[in-house]
Amino acid sequence: MLGHKRIPSREGGIEIVVEELSTRMVALGHEVTCYNRGGHHVSGREFDAGKPDAYKGVNLKSVLTIDRRGLAALTSSFFAAFRVAFGKYDAVHFHAEGPCAMLWLPKLFGKRCVATVHGLDWQREKWKGGFASKYIKFGEKVAVKFADEIIVLSKGVQNYFKQTYGRETRFIPNGVNRPEVIEANLITENFGLIKDSYILFLGRIVPEKGLRYLVEAYRKLNTDKKLVIAGGASDTDDFMNEIKALANGDDRIIFTGFVSGQTLEELYSNAYIYTLPSDLEGMPLSLLEAMSYGNCCVVSDIAECAEVVEDRAVVFKKSDETDLRNKLQMLCNDSELVRKYKSEATEFICKKYSWDDVVNKTMELYRGK
CATH class of the missing domain: 3.40.50.2000 (Glycogen Phosphorylase B;)
Structure with a gap:
């Protein structure tokens, strides 16, 4: 190979x-x-x-x-x-x-x-x-x-x-593999995160992942949930610096950098929502992994994401900051709906893939x- x-x-x-x-x-x-x-x-x-x-x-x-x-x-x-x-x-x-x-x-x-x-x-x-x-x-x-x-x-x-x-x-x-959900320890120690206290993006920090309008949408949310952007830059720091500049002034937004091992597992295990607002994907393994950990997911309506989640996640219109913000706000306001999506995610995705x-x-x- x-x-x-x-x-x-x-x-x-x-x-x-x-x-x-x-x-x-x-x-x-x-x-x-x-x-x-x-x-x-x-x-x-x-x-x-x-x-x-x-x-x-x-x-x-x-x-x-x-x-x-x-x-x-x-x-x-x-x-x-x-x-x-x-x-x-x-x-x-x-x-x-x-x-x-x-x-x-x-x-x-x-x-x-x-x-x-x-x-x-x-x-x-x-x-x-x-x-x-x-x-x-x-x-x-x-x-x-x-x-x-x-x-x-x-x-x-x-x-x-x-x-x-x-x-x-x-x-x-x-x-996708069926993982073991684990408690928050390292992420609490390093980033002050506890279970259900944050919205998670996890992936490469590149333009096609939709991070520009994720940050803009999040900044307009009425919520005490933090936004965790986990992942490293790809080839250049220019886009990472752009996203950090967009987030400047909002201390609810946390950049973890590249993560692996126990930190990665804890981030997946304890998120309130996982979001992947991509404009372009092949087949997003991070989405499969997030669902395997039992996450409520919010994804763009591109075929590569919509085909994966079917009706087991919340889908918004690609590149539409307002629609993304509305869907995130809806879930921040409705913990019962989030729990419903969480309860179905693991079994659905692990049987499908x-x-x-x-x-x-x-x-x-x-x-x-």
Whole structure:
């Protein structure tokens, strides 16, 4: 597998998917190698965790990477594809559209190649209008032409490939684990948070997550619930600084930075509401995780979120600050409604999305079934 940043790591949704797939495949008796990027953690070198050779039985190889914005994915996928082309692998799994620009190389050497499109990355704000966007779109076209199978995570993206290229794809959504809900300890000590005292956003701090109008909507709420924005910047601190400037003067808004481990689990376990106001998503693993912890969720009406939650969460009109504010205020005023959504969330999401199903369906594609 290649195209991710690093495992074990929670630098993004792709890394979670690669970790779940690879470790579960190893547990089933298969040999799996993941090609990790070099360079530093996306949220800063203080989160670097070294370069292990293995993780839960998965072979890890670090590839040469130019650790600069726009070049890291390009260079790491080039060198990883070159190495796997000459490796003794039965299947090569590319993750994300940009890395797929090199998919033709292992295909040239007779490898069976599968690509997972985690989202239409060329649409993301940070890449728009530049070389990176064109390169990612090129990777999309290479996958269409050369991949033996393309996996998509939403019906919307499946329709896009059919309408744009006439290419059939396989719809295999992500999975989720059933977690253990834990009490607030670290988050109380570090941020003054207790159970049901905050609205949570947890994800990468990037423009397409809708954070601009989340902050604006929240500042107009009549509530004593705090807003917790948990996550690290991606590639640049510019947008993080913009969001902090928008929040300036409202001491109810807390920025935790990148979180993992017990702190992450406590944030999910004790939120009053989880919100994901995204304009663009692939398939948001943070939403699946939030629901698995039994959260009442508020999400935008983009297909990638609405398809996940169905009628088990509150949905607002994408990019509509007023509608978001009204939905949040409604829930802040109605704790019984929040409890209703919470009571249904875990069972619904854990039955709907299973990592075991994802692994089995992916293995079938490797075998050409």
